[in-house]
Amino acid sequence: MPSLTIALLGATGNVGGHYARQALEAGHALRALARTVTKLTIAEHPSVTTIQGDATSPDDVAQVVDGADVVASCVGNPNRSLHIMEATANNVLAAAVRQPDPPRCIFISTIGVGGSSWLIGAILRIIGRDPAGFADYEAADLRIRDEKTVPVTLVRPYALTDKPGTGCYRATTKSPIHFARPIARADVASFLLDATTNPQWDGPNGIQVTGA
Ligand SMILES: NC(=O)c1ccc[n+]([C@@H]2O[C@H](COP(=O)([O-])OP(=O)(O)OC[C@H]3O[C@@H](n4cnc5c(N)ncnc54)[C@H](OP(=O)(O)O)[C@@H]3O)[C@@H](O)[C@H]2O)c1
Secondary structure (H helix, E strand, O other), X not given: OOOOEEEEEOOOOHHHHHHHHHHHHOOOEEEEEEOOHHHOOOOOOOOEEEEEOOOOOHHHHHHHHOOOOEEEEOOOOOOOOOOOHHHHHHHHHHHHXXXXXXXXXXXXXXXXXXXXXXXXXXXXXXXXXXXXXXXXXXXXXXXXXXXXXXXXXXXEEOOEEOOOOOOOEEEEOOOOOOOOEOEEHHHHHHHHHHHHHOHHHOOOOOEEEEEO
């Protein structure tokens, strides 16, 4: 597999950090967008280009997507207090479609949206301090599923843990999934990296990824 140039959003985060390390170990080059580049632990790697910017800025996202073979968005809004998911999806897809050869785009969403689990969706709406934050995830998920030009992969992980990765996980487009094993963030990153080089998961159906 030839090395790819991957535009990565969210590399300072937990899943994004695992993904960045795994992608570099696999020989790929990264264009990493970060609000605070000093938080990027991979910044000094010779295959990393850092771009300071915000995923809600169309210009910043266009800069990181320019020339990429694949885009991976690991941005998140865990406490649902910021509404960044729909804007990020819009910006990534708008930038991708302007490329001469639009890159495949891979996005993290969450279990519970897009009909993947009405039960978990209801729980997240109830326990979330900001219902609009959950609605932002739903809007992003819908925008990605509606994309007609750019190849997309939409990943909806089950509950995340910080346990070491096992390399074992389940991925399915079947839904709903209400009860499953949590998945290590490192294993979500492994799935994302597999999807980076393997288009088998591309399409309008979200992929539920859980522990094995
Ligand atoms: N917790 C769970 O059980 C669970 C389950 C399923 C799915 N998920 C979802 O999985 C995703 C990844 O989770 P995680 O644990 O890796 O999240 P995380 O550690 O909080 O990482 C979030 C990343 O998003 C970046 N980000 C936030 N706002 C941004 C903006 N405006 N511009 C650019 N970057 C921005 C953060 O950058 P900064 O360093 O600048 O803040 C950080 O790199 C999240 O969407 C989460 O909701 C979580």
